[in-house]
Amino acid sequence: MxxxxxxxxxxxxxxxxxxxxxxxxxxxxxxxxxxxxxxxxxxxxxxxxxxxxxxxxxxxxxxxxxxxxxxxxxxxxxxxxxxxxxAMRPDTRFGGHIVSGHVDGLGKVLDIRPVGESISLRVQLPNELACYVAQKGSVTIDGVSLTVNAVHNHEFEVNIVPHTQQETIIGHYKLGSHVNIEVDIIARYLERMLQCGKIVTGRANSDDSLLEKIHDMMDDGTAVR
CATH class of the missing domain: 2.40.30.20 (Elongation Factor Tu (Ef-tu); domain 3)
Known part of the structure; x- marks a missing residue:
C-alpha cells in the first residue's frame, strides 16, 4: 500500500x-x-x-x-x-490517500494552464473510469495523490502546486502525454458491494442496510436523501 x-x-x-x-x-x-x-x-x-x-x-x-x-x-x-x-510503513504519516499501486487505466493530458504559480491539468479518462472520479475526491496520476477540482463528463481537472511540479515528473508533461490513473479504491469496493446487492456485515440481511437502500434507490431512480 x-x-x-x-x-x-x-x-x-x-x-x-x-x-x-x-x-x-x-x-x-x-x-x-x-x-x-x-x-x-x-x-x-x-x-x-x-x-x-x-x-x-x-x-x-x-x-x-x-x-x-x-x-x-x-x-x-x-x-x-x-x-x-x-510501500508505506505503519509508523509514517499518511499524507495522501489509500493507493494500491494497481493502475486502472491510462489518461491523456488535454490541457496545461498556469494558475498563479500553480498549473491546472485537464485529463481525459477512459469511459469506464469516469464514474469513479468525483469533484473534491482523490485520484492518483502517475503515483501522485491529487484532489479533483472539477469533473466534466470523461474529463477532470487537478491543480499542481509548485512543490509537486518540482518533486515529481508532472513538470515534464506535455499536451497529449499519457499518464497512469488509479481511481479511489473506496469507490471500487462500493460499486462491487452494490453489484452484489448486500454488504457482508452482521446486518447483511437486514432490510435497512444503507447499501441496500442505495441500491434500491438506484434501481427505481429516486434520489438519495
Whole structure:
C-alpha cells in the first residue's frame, strides 16, 4: 500500500522484453533503499512492482504483460524520468490517500494552464473510469495523490502546486502525454458491494442496510436523501 506522496524521482536505466513480460531497471536517485529488500514493493509511476535485485543506486523488477498493457511502463525508454514511492510503513504519516499501486487505466493530458504559480491539468479518462472520479475526491496520476477540482463528463481537472511540479515528473508533461490513473479504491469496493446487492456485515440481511437502500434507490431512480 502507498500514500501517493512521491519520495523521489528516478530514471529508467533499461526495459528488457522477456516474451510478453519485461525486466525493468530503475536508477532511484536520492530514494533511501537502506531498509529495502528483495520482495519489497516499490511504486514506479504509480505501478506497484516487486524488487528482485538491488544495486547501490537502484533496483530491478519484473513487469507482467498485464502491467505493460494497462500502464505507461512499456513506453519507458533509457533516461525516462519516473516517480518513486516505497510501500508505506505503519509508523509514517499518511499524507495522501489509500493507493494500491494497481493502475486502472491510462489518461491523456488535454490541457496545461498556469494558475498563479500553480498549473491546472485537464485529463481525459477512459469511459469506464469516469464514474469513479468525483469533484473534491482523490485520484492518483502517475503515483501522485491529487484532489479533483472539477469533473466534466470523461474529463477532470487537478491543480499542481509548485512543490509537486518540482518533486515529481508532472513538470515534464506535455499536451497529449499519457499518464497512469488509479481511481479511489473506496469507490471500487462500493460499486462491487452494490453489484452484489448486500454488504457482508452482521446486518447483511437486514432490510435497512444503507447499501441496500442505495441500491434500491438506484434501481427505481429516486434520489438519495
Amino acid at each position: 502507498f500514500t501517493g506522496i512521491i519520495e523521489a524521482t528516478g530514471k529508467t536505466i533499461s526495459l528488457q522484453r522477456k516474451g510478453s513480460d519485461a525486466r525493468i531497471s530503475i536508477y532511484t536517485g536520492r530514494l533511501d533503499l537502506s531498509d529495502s529488500g528483495i520482495g519489497d514493493s516499490i511504486a514506479v509511476n504509480g505501478v506497484c512492482l516487486t524488487a528482485v535485485s538491488f544495486a547501490a543506486d537502484g533496483f530491478e523488477a519484473d513487469v507482467s504483460a498485464e502491467s505493460l498493457s494497462r500502464t505507461t511502463l512499456g513506453q519507458l525508454k533509457h533516461d525516462s524520468p519516473v516517480n518513486l514511492e516505497l
